[in-house]
Amino acid sequence: MTLAHDAIHWDCNLQSTLPGRWLDARADEAALALATTRALRQYGFALVRGLDPDPGPTERDRVAPRLNRFGAALGTIIRQNRQGSLLEDIRDFSDTDAFDNRGYRSPGELSLHTDPPSMLVLHCLRPARSGGDNTLVNVQAMHGHMARHHPELLRELERGFRYWIPSETEAGAGEASRWRRPVLMVRDGLVSCVYYRPYIEMAAQAAGEPLSPLAVRALDTYDGLAGDARFQIQLRLAAGDTMVLHNRAVLHARGAYEDWPDASRRRHLLRLWIDAPAIRPAQPEHDLGDFFAEPATA
Numbered sequence: 001m002t003l004a005h006d007a008i009h010w011d012c013n014l015q016s017t018l019p020g021r022w023l024d025a026r027a028d029e030a031a032l033a034l035a036t037t038r039a040l041r042q043y044g045f046a047l048v049r050g051l052d053p054d055p056g057p058t059e060r061d062r063v064a065p066r067l068n069r070f071g072a073a074l075g076t077i078i079r080q081n082r083q084g085s086l087l088e089d090i091r092d093f094s095d096t097d098a099f100d101n102r103g104y105r106s107p108g109e110l111s112l113h114t115d116p117p118s119m120l121v122l123h124c125l126r127p128a129r130s131g132g133d134n135t136l137v138n139v140q141a142m143h144g145h146m147a148r149h150h151p152e153l154l155r156e157l158e159r160g161f162r163y164w165i166p167s168e169t170e171a172g173a174g175e176a177s178r179w180r181r182p183v184l185m186v187r188d189g190l191v192s193c194v195y196y197r198p199y200i201e202m203a204a205q206a207a208g209e210p211l212s213p214l215a216v217r218a219l220d221t222y223d224g225l226a227g228d229a230r231f232q233i234q235l236r237l238a239a240g241d242t243m244v245l246h247n248r249a250v251l252h253a254r255g256a257y258e259d260w261p262d263a264s265r266r267r268h269l270l271r272l273w274i275d276a277p278a279i280r281p282a283q284p285e286h287d288l289g290d291f292f293a294e295p296a297t298a
Contacts, residue, residue, distance in 0.1 A: 008044045008140040008191075008249050015233045018047070025050035025070075025242070033073035036244055040119070040279050044249030045136055047235070048242040051123060059125050059239075060089075060270065067242075067270060071121050074244070075276030078117055090122070090269035092259055107267075110254040112137060112226045113196040114247040116288045117273040118280065121244050124237035128267035132257035133236045134243065136250050139193040142225045143184055156218035157183040160285075162209070164202035176203035182285055183222065192248040192286045197223065226251055237269070246279065248286055 023035050025048050032048070039046035051070065052063035064087060071077050080088045092107045107128075112135065146154040160180035167173035183195050197219055204211050211219070225231060237243060245252055259266045277287075 008042070008138060010043055010138055010233075011141055012230050012232055014043070018233065018235060022047045022049045022241075024048075025066075029069060029073060032070070036070075036074060037279055040244060040246050040249075044138070044140075044246045046244040048244065050240060051242050052125075052240050060268075063123065063125070064270070067121070067123050067272065070242075071272040071274050074121075075119060075274040075279065078273050078275050080271070080273050086272070088271045088273075090271050091266060107257050107259060109256040111197070112223070112251040112253040114194055114251060115245075115273065116247070117275055118248060118282060118287075119244065119246050119274040119276045121242060121272040121274060122237065123242045123270045124239055125268040125270065126239055126265065127237060128257035129260045129265075130258045131255050132267060133234055133255045135253040135255070136233050136235070136245070137226050137252070138231050139184070139249055139251060140191045141231050142222070143186065143191040145225060145231075146184075146221070150218075150221055153214070153218040153221050154184065156214050157222060158185055161200045161211075161215070162203040162207060163196075164199040164206065166199075174202070174206075176207040185283055185285060187283055188281075190280070190283075192283045193251065194248070194286050194288070195222075195251060246276075248280060248283075 021039070023032060023039065023046060025032060027035070036046040036048065048070075051066050052059050068077065068087065077086050079086060143154070146157075160182040162180055163177045165174050165177055181194055183193060185192050200219070201211070235243075257267060
């Protein structure tokens with residue numbers, strides 16, 4: 001069956017309908033993959049309940065095979081670091097490993113951003129004691145607003161920025177990319193986004209190329225819109241819930257959270273990165289490929 005590549009159209013009014021949009025993982029795996037693909041093309045995200053119908057102390061080992069099959073049905077599962085990890089644990093490691101201060105391995109707030117691959121899958125084994133809510137933002141709607149009200153700032157975002165490439169072995173180390181990548185671009189009616197402002201600012205500082213006043217205005221305006229409730233929905237994953245996001249269609253953020261003192265009860269999610277060009281055509285400037293491949297040498 002061929003599904004159309006539709007533009008993403010939703011706003012905050014979608015929030016009230018979320019309870020009825022959860023897909024049932026008890027369905028046939030092929031049917032679940034098809035329903036997930038439909039939701040991704042319509043909304044840029046999909047919500048699945050029941051991949052692990054009986055959460056418990058051994059849930060990671062039990063759910064991992066099903067989660068991997070689900071991811072493989074959507075596209076190609078790709079590595080998330082240079083060590084080749086395909087299924088990443090999302091937990092707070094900041095109290096046990098000084099280097100593990102990366103956002104997804106600490107309890108602090110994660111600002112709105114996109115991940116490198118075209119798609120990600122997040123499965124919740126255990127939620128936090130409090131907090132940790134997810135925010136999703138419609139990139140297509142924000143692009144339309146900027147085109148109508150801030151066309152000169154939109155052009156600056158489309159011009160793009162250099163990005164910081166962090167070291168995986170030395171805390172605080174890294175380098176600025178040699179290339180510029182657009183924050184927003186549109187082709188054949190589909191808006192695509194790659195964005196993480198801290199890496200834009202770190203690259204500008206490292207390269208000795210301060211951001212222009214126009215660039216700062218453009219980024220401030222974009223952040224302001226991304227924080228506007230009109231373009232957002234909020235949700236919290238419970239144990240056994242799975243969220244699938246298309247990184248080119250939806251920005252996502254996570255609120256800070258407070259964890260349980262007992263390590264066995266702490267917040268724990270599993271993450272897959274997926275390359276899925278069949279679900280939504282990749283635009284060359286936003287196709288990050290194997291993000292952790294070694295650079296080509298002459």
